[in-house]
Amino acid sequence: MSAVLDVAVQMDPLENIDINGDSTFAMMLEAQNRGHRLFVYEVPTMALTEGGKGPEGRLTALVRPVRVQREKGNHAVFGPAERINLGRMDVILMRQDPPFDMAYITATHLLEHVHGTGPGRALVVNDPRSVRDAPEKLLVTHYPELMPPTLVSWDIGEIHAFRRQWKDIIVKPLFGNGGSGVFRIREDDQNLNALLEMHFARSREPLMIQRYEAAVRKGDKRIILADGVPIGAINRVPAEGEARSNMHVGGVAQPVQLSARDQEICEAIGPMLRERGLIFVGIDVIGDWLTEINVTSPTGLQELQRFDGSNPAGVLWDCIEARLPS
Numbered sequence: 001m002s003a004v005l006d007v008a009v010q011m012d013p014l015e016n017i018d019i020n021g022d023s024t025f026a027m028m029l030e031a032q033n034r035g036h037r038l039f040v041y042e043v044p045t046m047a048l049t050e051g052g053k054g055p056e057g058r059l060t061a062l063v064r065p066v067r068v069q070r071e072k073g074n075h076a077v078f079g080p081a082e083r084i085n086l087g088r089m090d091v092i093l094m095r096q097d098p099p100f101d102m103a104y105i106t107a108t109h110l111l112e113h114v115h116g117t118g119p120g121r122a123l124v125v126n127d128p129r130s131v132r133d134a135p136e137k138l139l140v141t142h143y144p145e146l147m148p149p150t151l152v153s154w155d156i157g158e159i160h161a162f163r164r165q166w167k168d169i170i171v172k173p174l175f176g177n178g179g180s181g182v183f184r185i186r187e188d189d190q191n192l193n194a195l196l197e198m199h200f201a202r203s204r205e206p207l208m209i210q211r212y213e214a215a216v217r218k219g220d221k222r223i224i225l226a227d228g229v230p231i232g233a234i235n236r237v238p239a240e241g242e243a244r245s246n247m248h249v250g251g252v253a254q255p256v257q258l259s260a261r262d263q264e265i266c267e268a269i270g271p272m273l274r275e276r277g278l279i280f281v282g283i284d285v286i287g288d289w290l291t292e293i294n295v296t297s298p299t300g301l302q303e304l305q306r307f308d309g310s311n312p313a314g315v316l317w318d319c320i321e322a323r324l325p326s
Helices: 023-033 102-111 128-132 136-142 156-166 192-202 214-218 260-275 301-308 312-322
Strands: 006-010 037-041 047-049 058-068 076-078 082-085 091-094 123-125 150-153 169-173 183-185 207-211 220-226 229-237 252-255 280-286 289-294
Touching: 006 023, 006 058, 023 037, 023 058, 023 301, 023 312, 091 102, 102 128, 136 150, 136 289, 150 156, 156 169, 156 192, 156 207, 169 192, 183 192, 214 229, 220 260, 220 312, 229 260, 229 301, 229 312, 252 301, 260 280, 260 289, 301 312
Parallel strands: 006 037, 006 091, 091 123
Antiparallel strands: 037 058, 047 058, 058 076, 058 082, 150 207, 169 183, 169 207, 220 229, 220 280, 229 252, 280 289
C-alpha cells in the first residue's frame, strides 16, 4: 500500500516510554518511515456524542500530531493539540497498557463506533470487540489441549483441591499484567489462605491457578504473531530467586528459535486470530504449554529485532495495510 495514512495511537503518555524497549514506539517509527502521519491521544480525552440535535455518532479525542525519533530525552516532537473525530483517521492503534478493567472495556465499546474500513471509519488494531471478548488469560482456556492444568475460580475449596492434586502451583489475578500479583505456592507453603483472603477482600474477580512448570527456569517464550502467523520469538528467563519471567520484574530476554511444538500451537490458534482481527498478538509458552494469548498491548518487537535483525514492526504494518482498501 503506497497511500499516506493518518495513524492515531491510543496509548499511555508517550513522554514516559522506554524508547529502546517499547513496542508501540517501534510501530510508530515504522509507520513514520513509511511516510504515514502520526497522532497520539490518551483514553481519558475520548468523548462520544450521540443523538439530540448535535452531531451524531461522533467519537472524538484530544489528539496531538507527533514526530518520533530515537533520541533519548527528545524522542517525540508534538504539534498543537486538537479535538478531532477519530473516524477521520485511517488506522487507530489501541496500545494503552492494561489492567483490563471497566475503563479498558469501555474504551473498546467507544472504538466500535468508528472501527471499520469505509468512509468515516478507521481500522482499529486490534479489533476492539475481539479484544473485549478475548481476555488474555481466558482466551487460552478454549485450547485445553495446548495449556497446562489450570483452574479459574472464586471457590477456596476448589483452589485447595487443585493444589492438593498438583502440589506446586502458580496463583495469579485473572486480569493482571506484567507479572504483578503472581505468586508461586509450593505444597508446604503456609501462605495460601492468607493470599486468598487478601485477594478476595480487595477484588470480586476470580483467580487463575496453574500447575507450576519447572521449564520456566529455562525461560518463558514470547512468540509474536502477525495476523495469525508467527514471525519470531524471544525467551524471557527469570532472575535468580524469581518465579516470574516478565521483563517488568527483571526477566532477561534471550534469542530463541521456534520449536515444532511452538509451530503446532501457532497453527492451532492462528486461524482464530485472523478471523477476529487480532493482528498483533504475543503468546506465552513455557516448555510445551501455552499459558497466555496477549492481545491488548503485546511487547517484544524491539528485542526480536535486536536478536535476529528482522523488522517485525514492518511485517505488522504490511498486515495492517493489506486490510485497508487499495
